[in-house]
Amino acid sequence: MSAPSTATATRPTAPSTRPIVEVRGVSKVYGKVRALHAIDLEFEPGRLTSLLGPSGCGKTTLLKIIAGLIPPSEGEVRIQGRPVTGPGPERAFVFQDFALLPWATVLKNVAFGLELRGVPRAEREERARHWIAEVGLAGFEQSYPHQLSGGMRQRVGLARALAVDAQVLLMDEPFSAVDEQTRRKFQEDLLGLVAREKKTFLFVTHSIEEAVYLSDRIVLLSPRPGRVAGIVEPKIRRDGDPERIRRDPVYLDTVETIWRGLKGYVE
Amino acid sequence: MRSAALDEPAAVPVEAEDGRTALGGAALRLLSVAIVLGLWEVAGRGGVNPALPAFSETALAALAMLADGSLPAAFLVTLEPLVLGLAISTLLGVGLGIAMGLWRPAEWLGVPVLVILQAAPLAALVPLLTFAYGIGLTSKTLVVCIMALPVIVLNAYRAIRHTPQSLVEMGRVFLASPRIIVLRIVLPAASPVIFAGLRLGVAAGFIGAILAELLITPTGIGDLVTYHQSVADYPRMYAAIAAIVLASALTIGLLERVEIRLFRPERAGR
Amino acid sequence: MQVAGFRLPASSSLLLWLLLWELVGRAEVTILLPPITAIAARLVEIVPTPSFAEALAITGQAFFLGNAIAILVGVPVGVLMGRSRIADELLLPWVNLFVSAPLSALVPVLMLLFGIGQTTIVTTVFLFAVWIIVLDTRAGVRGIPPSLLEMARCYGAGPLQCFFKIHLLAALPEILTGIRMGVIRGVKGVVIGQLLVSVVGFGHLFEIYSSNFLMEHFWALLFVLFAFAVLVAEGLAWLERRVDYFAAARH
Numbered sequence: 001m002s003a004p005s006t007a008t009a010t011r012p013t014a015p016s017t018r019p020i021v022e023v024r025g026v027s028k029v030y031g032k033v034r035a036l037h038a039i040d041l042e043f044e045p046g047r048l049t050s051l052l053g054p055s056g057c058g059k060t061t062l063l064k065i066i067a068g069l070i071p072p073s074e075g076e077v078r079i080q081g082r083p084v085t086g087p088g089p090e091r092a093f094v095f096q097d098f099a100l101l102p103w104a105t106v107l108k109n110v111a112f113g114l115e116l117r118g119v120p121r122a123e124r125e126e127r128a129r130h131w132i133a134e135v136g137l138a139g140f141e142q143s144y145p146h147q148l149s150g151g152m153r154q155r156v157g158l159a160r161a162l163a164v165d166a167q168v169l170l171m172d173e174p175f176s177a178v179d180e181q182t183r184r185k186f187q188e189d190l191l192g193l194v195a196r197e198k199k200t201f202l203f204v205t206h207s208i209e210e211a212v213y214l215s216d217r218i219v220l221l222s223p224r225p226g227r228v229a230g231i232v233e234p235k236i237r238r239d240g241d242p243e244r245i246r247r248d249p250v251y252l253d254t255v256e257t258i259w260r261g262l263k264g265y266v267e
Numbered sequence: 268m269r270s271a272a273l274d275e276p277a278a279v280p281v282e283a284e285d286g287r288t289a290l291g292g293a294a295l296r297l298l299s300v301a302i303v304l305g306l307w308e309v310a311g312r313g314g315v316n317p318a319l320p321a322f323s324e325t326a327l328a329a330l331a332m333l334a335d336g337s338l339p340a341a342f343l344v345t346l347e348p349l350v351l352g353l354a355i356s357t358l359l360g361v362g363l364g365i366a367m368g369l370w371r372p373a374e375w376l377g378v379p380v381l382v383i384l385q386a387a388p389l390a391a392l393v394p395l396l397t398f399a400y401g402i403g404l405t406s407k408t409l410v411v412c413i414m415a416l417p418v419i420v421l422n423a424y425r426a427i428r429h430t431p432q433s434l435v436e437m438g439r440v441f442l443a444s445p446r447i448i449v450l451r452i453v454l455p456a457a458s459p460v461i462f463a464g465l466r467l468g469v470a471a472g473f474i475g476a477i478l479a480e481l482l483i484t485p486t487g488i489g490d491l492v493t494y495h496q497s498v499a500d501y502p503r504m505y506a507a508i509a510a511i512v513l514a515s516a517l518t519i520g521l522l523e524r525v526e527i528r529l530f531r532p533e534r535a536g537r
Numbered sequence: 538m539q540v541a542g543f544r545l546p547a548s549s550s551l552l553l554w555l556l557l558w559e560l561v562g563r564a565e566v567t568i569l570l571p572p573i574t575a576i577a578a579r580l581v582e583i584v585p586t587p588s589f590a591e592a593l594a595i596t597g598q599a600f601f602l603g604n605a606i607a608i609l610v611g612v613p614v615g616v617l618m619g620r621s622r623i624a625d626e627l628l629l630p631w632v633n634l635f636v637s638a639p640l641s642a643l644v645p646v647l648m649l650l651f652g653i654g655q656t657t658i659v660t661t662v663f664l665f666a667v668w669i670i671v672l673d674t675r676a677g678v679r680g681i682p683p684s685l686l687e688m689a690r691c692y693g694a695g696p697l698q699c700f701f702k703i704h705l706l707a708a709l710p711e712i713l714t715g716i717r718m719g720v721i722r723g724v725k726g727v728v729i730g731q732l733l734v735s736v737v738g739f740g741h742l743f744e745i746y747s748s749n750f751l752m753e754h755f756w757a758l759l760f761v762l763f764a765f766a767v768l769v770a771e772g773l774a775w776l777e778r779r780v781d782y783f784a785a786a787r788h
């Protein structure tokens with residue numbers, strides 16, 4: 001992901017392809033808490049969708065339902081047309097708390113998913129090394145998680161998810177632990193990645209700016225029970241200087257619009 | 268079940284050296300030992316109590332007992348039930364704890380009983396064990412077991428139950444089978460706490476071994492203590508006690524080292 | 538655990554164990570295990586006797602006295618160690634030595650020094666309880682954010698006020714954990730002490746019952762002890778959860 005910092009990313013904005021992930025009428029109830037209510041969403045390959053909403057509105061829950069980690073109370077999720085009953089090889093997850101094995105080196109952590117898929121040692125280590133380098137951690141292959149900073153650990157989790165070459169990447173606040181500079185660098189790198197790989201990205205964030213900057217589409221969720229409160233498709237030209245995007249009137253207007261929409265929930 | 272023994276920190280944590288200046292620390296620790304031993308010497312010589320020998324007398328007695336071989340011989344005798352009991356407790360305890368952590372029916376059956384056993388003064392069972400199994404090795408081994416087993420089981424159980432949920436979810440996302448999740452995630456994640464439980468079990472086992480030797484029949488170190496007490500050879504009696512206390516401290520210190528080495532690489536580097 | 542969709546209460550398995558015990562007792566598999574009902578009947582019988590009351594009183598006295606001294610000594614020493622580096626370096630090796638030492642080996646010494654009686658038992662309880670109280674208090678005090686103490690000093694608090702208003706209160710959850718673990722150890726200490734001294738309290742009764750093969754008596758006494766130990770542990774755990782609740786805002 002260490003793309004040149006001037007991410008020259010142009011993306012087809014025409015969503016003509018068939019959705020790879022379909023969420024149909026999904027609700028989730030935890031005991032008495034209604035976390036999600038009647039969510040209908042579709043996700044197409046090659047596009048990045050952000051889930052944006054106040055804390056506790058069910059973003060993580062939705063992502064985990066799509067991952068097959070928790071069953072929905074109602075409704076279903078389909079991946080490539082088939083209903084989800086559990087985790088599958090076409091989906092990978094980036095955990096908000098990294099979920100690294102503390103007793104394993106960076107190399108082993110990144111290769112973990114491949115290892116479980118039965119990829120032979122030499123091959124999985126080669127692929128792991130490639131992705132470690134891609135996220136800018138070359139030289140840290142033999143380090144242990146506790147020897148890395150929070151942001152570096154987050155990148156290990158990212159590399160592990162990218163290494164299994166899944167079609168759908170579910171990312172739960174993947175940049176939450178990094179400082180502002182690194183975060184910006186990551187965002188630019190992610191734009192490069194989306195442009196290069198024809199994958200489906202689902203991205204949870206708390207930051208309106210981040211969502212607008214990165215996304216082809218932003219799904220706004222209402223507070224509990226979370227439902228789709230609105231969908232924004234920022235029409236931002238992503239070629240050229242990344243700094244220009246942040247000063248782009250369309251960018252600023254979109255941020256403003258979303259903020260005004262969400263403000264109601266805060267008050 | 269939320270209960271006294273369960274929400275207590277899984278085990279007394281390893282006392283790690285923190286970033287204090289090592290040299291000044293070592294000097295102070297040396298000073299501390301010197302002060303305590305000095306006080307002991309003064310109290311012994313000053314005749315605070317006729318049954319309190321000075322430190323120098325005790326140390327000389329210890330050397331004499333080392334030289335005539337009585338101390339090493341006693342240690343060998345004491346070690347027998349101790350090692351046997353700890354081996355049994357470790358195998359059985361870790362096995363039970365893991366079973367309780369992984370399998371709901373075992374948890375339901377086992378946890379309440381173990382919570383009681385950990386809080387209860389099981390030493391009171393010693394007369395019963397003597398009554399049932401006589402005064403030999405079996406009883407003494409069982410005393411070590413009843414002291415060491417509950418803490419080992421409960422630590423293993425808690426360690427398994429406290430596996431970080433996100434690590435298990437990570438395993439599932441990357442398509443690990445339940446067996447692989449247990450072998451590759453749950454057990455490695457639990458092993459530091461399981462090992463800390465073993466350390467606590469060893470400390471409890473020492474208490475049990477000495478209790479058995481003092482209460483059932485005097486053998487080994489217990490014999491040295493009772494015999495020298497009966498002939499009023501207090502320096503040798505104290506030397507035997509100091510020796511077993513030191514042996515226990517050294518064993519536990521060694522286990523801490525091993526623990527840091529194996530499971531806490533972030534502390535080993537200091 | 539759930540059986541056929543019905544949630545079994547957490548400690549309900551104890552009933553199953555008691556039932557099993559009763560069956561084993563009735564079947565007279567071993568004279569070690571008399572039926573629970575017989576033990577219960579014996580319990581009702583011996584509890585009102587003067588010898589039991591006396592043993593209970595003397596055991597309770599040793600237990601409370603030993604623990605009280607352990608708390609009164611352990612907490613201030615722990616605070617001192619948490620605050621002063623020199624005190625910490627001087628005391629920590631000994632605290633670490635004794636917290637996991639085979640204290641049963643020290644009882645013969647205590648008997649020599651303090652005689653065969655209550656003083657020895659109280660000292661045993663003290664020795665079992667005090668070290669973990671010191672260690673946990675020390676850990677709690679070391680966890681107090683320095684800003685809290687600076688704040689107190691800014692508002693003109695003296696050392697004594699700091700001790701009572703900041704150290705004790707801010708480290709209260711850890712101190713209570715230490716006290717709870719110390720008290721649990723204290724129960725074990727009082728029993729080990731009495732067994733070894735064997736002329737006072739429950740130790741004396743145990744001696745009489747076991748040498749006369751009075752298994753029902755023996756178990757009745759054990760049940761009283763175990764119930765006492767569990768009640769004390771659970772009661773303190775309950776208190777600790779209350780304090781944790783109030784202290785939750787601390788972090």
Ligand SMILES: Nc1ncnc2c1ncn2[C@@H]1O[C@H](COP(=O)(O)OP(=O)(O)OP(=O)(O)O)[C@@H](O)[C@H]1O
Pocket residue numbers: 030031033034035054055056057058059060061062224
């Ligand atoms: N395992 C669970 N049991 C009970 N309730 C839960 C559980 N997981 C989540 N919830 C509830 O469901 C709601 C949604 O939780 P979720 O973690 O999905 O929110 P989120 O949008 O990811 O929040 P945040 O932005 O703070 O991460 C919350 O109100 C939470 O209390």
Ligand SMILES: [Mg+2]
Pocket residue numbers: 059060061096172
């Ligand atoms: Mg979340």
